[in-house]
Amino acid sequence: xxxxxxxxxxxxxxxxxxxxxxxxxxxxxxxxxxxxxxxxxxxxxxxxxxxxxxxxxxxxxxxxxxxxxxxxxxxxxxxxxxxxxxxxxxxxxxxxxxxxxxxxxxxxxxxxxxxxxxxxxxxx
Amino acid sequence: xxxxxxxxxxxxxxxxxxxxxxxxxxxxxxxxxxxxxxxxxxxxxxxxxxxxxxxxxxxxxxxxxxxxxxxxxxxxxxxxxxxxxxxxxxxxxxxxxxxxxxxxxxxxxxxxxxxxxxxxxxxx
DNA sequence: CTTCTAATTTGACACAGGTCTAGGCAAGGG
DNA sequence: CCCTTGCCTAGACCTGTGTCAAATTAGAAG
Numbered sequence: 001x002x003x004x005x006x007x008x009x010x011x012x013x014x015x016x017x018x019x020x021x022x023x024x025x026x027x028x029x030x031x032x033x034x035x036x037x038x039x040x041x042x043x044x045x046x047x048x049x050x051x052x053x054x055x056x057x058x059x060x061x062x063x064x065x066x067x068x069x070x071x072x073x074x075x076x077x078x079x080x081x082x083x084x085x086x087x088x089x090x091x092x093x094x095x096x097x098x099x100x101x102x103x104x105x106x107x108x109x110x111x112x113x114x115x116x117x118x119x120x121x122x123x124x
Numbered sequence: 125x126x127x128x129x130x131x132x133x134x135x136x137x138x139x140x141x142x143x144x145x146x147x148x149x150x151x152x153x154x155x156x157x158x159x160x161x162x163x164x165x166x167x168x169x170x171x172x173x174x175x176x177x178x179x180x181x182x183x184x185x186x187x188x189x190x191x192x193x194x195x196x197x198x199x200x201x202x203x204x205x206x207x208x209x210x211x212x213x214x215x216x217x218x219x220x221x222x223x224x225x226x227x228x229x230x231x232x233x234x235x236x237x238x239x240x241x242x243x244x245x246x247x248x
Numbered sequence: 249c250t251t252c253t254a255a256t257t258t259g260a261c262a263c264a265g266g267t268c269t270a271g272g273c274a275a276g277g278g
Numbered sequence: 279c280c281c282t283t284g285c286c287t288a289g290a291c292c293t294g295t296g297t298c299a300a301a302t303t304a305g306a307a308g
Contacts, residue, residue, distance in 0.1 A: 023191075024173040029166040037164035039237070041266085042153040045160070049148040061285065067147075074267055076286055081265095095275055095284060103239060110238035113163070115231045165296085185255065198297055200256055205295095219254055219305055 035109055038085035043068065044078045051088060051099050058100040159233055162209035167192065168202045175212060175223050182224040 024032070039045055050067060051059045065075045079099060082088045087106065090099045148156070163169055174191060175183045189199045203223060206212045211230065214223045 022173075023177055024170050026166070026170065029169040029173075033164055033166040033169050036160050036169070040157055040161035040164040042150070042157040043266085045153040045157050046148050046150065049146075049153075053146055065285090070266095071268065072285065073269085073287080077266075080286085092274085092285090097285065106237045107239045110234045112234075113230045114234035114238065115227060167296085189255090194296095195298060196255065197257080197299085201296075204256085216255090216304080221255060 032109075032112065035085055035087070035105065038081055038087055039109075041078070041081075043070065043075075044082055047075070047078055048082065048087065048101070052101045058098045060096045060098055062096065064099070156233075156236065159209055159211070159229065162205055162211055163233075165202070165205075167194065167198075168206055171199070171202055172206065172211065172225065176225045182222045184220045184222055186220065188223070 039048060046067070047064055050064055054063070061072075061075070061079070064079070065072050068075060079088070079090070083090060083099075085105075087102055088099050089102055090097055092098075163172060170191070171188060174188055178187070185196075185199065185203070188203070189196050192199060203212070203214070207214060207223075209229075211226055212223050213226055214221055216222075
């Protein structure tokens with residue numbers, strides 16, 4: 001059942017190591033790429049956005065499915081991808097399943113590509 | 125020959141509209157997803173990193189090729205993907221071709237997923 | 249002009265990934 | 279108990295993509 005994969009990159013270690021400080025190692029790149037791949041899809045990007053701005057911070061799958069011209073299995077597939085990447089988490093309450101954002105992983109990704117270094121800020 | 129595609133999203137309009145302010149529209153998601161797809165690959169992530177932290181802010185292709193166990197055509201392919209997404213730009217000087225980062229697009233992407241809103245900061 | 253090196257383009261291949269239909273499992277109501 | 283609703287899984291299909299070998303273009307040097 002819960003085939004939940006732990007977030008590949010722990011966000012605590014992401015204080016100040018953006019893309020341009022020093023070259024990414026092969027293994028670092030291999031860990032980070034799947035995170036970006038998870039959001040590199042229009043449907044998943046919108047799903048993430050819908051969940052993130054929903055009041056209460058969590059959203060029922062039924063609300064998400066209704067926002068797309070896609071079948072429920074397809075939405076379920078995309079939610080699974082996001083969850084396995086560690087970007088969202090979920091819980092069943094009665095008949096419905098609710099999803100919410102894991103902000104730490106998003107923040108880690110943002111910091112990596114963010115303009116936090118001379119090279120990326122264009123002064124290099 | 126320069127089939128350079130202009131950056132899909134103009135970074136100037138990216139002051140304060142992260143993922144969680146309001147749901148992404150279908151067209152916004154369709155424009156943004158290719159940007160993340162461009163960096164959703166270990167090789168391209170490392171390429172971007174190598175270019176970003178290279179002294180002078182630009183890197184010769186020969187230096188990039190030497191950093192991977194991949195053939196030159198493959199590196200060239202990945203550079204093309206990054207360039208068409210607007211993340212990097214290039215220029216030929218004599219025998220060699222140099223690449224550099226376009227920091228505005230990276231910054232735009234970072235801001236989108238960054239912890240700039242209550243919902244993503246975990247207070248929602 | 250010829251030759252050498254640097255980088256890209258082309259074509260082919262195998263694998264990954266998005267979508268659907270069909271089927272299965274859980275929870276609630278007769 | 280059976281039936282309905284909500285969600286997920288399994289399998290199939292087709293497209294997209296990463297990789298390489300071979301061929302091509304661009305510039306520099308003899």
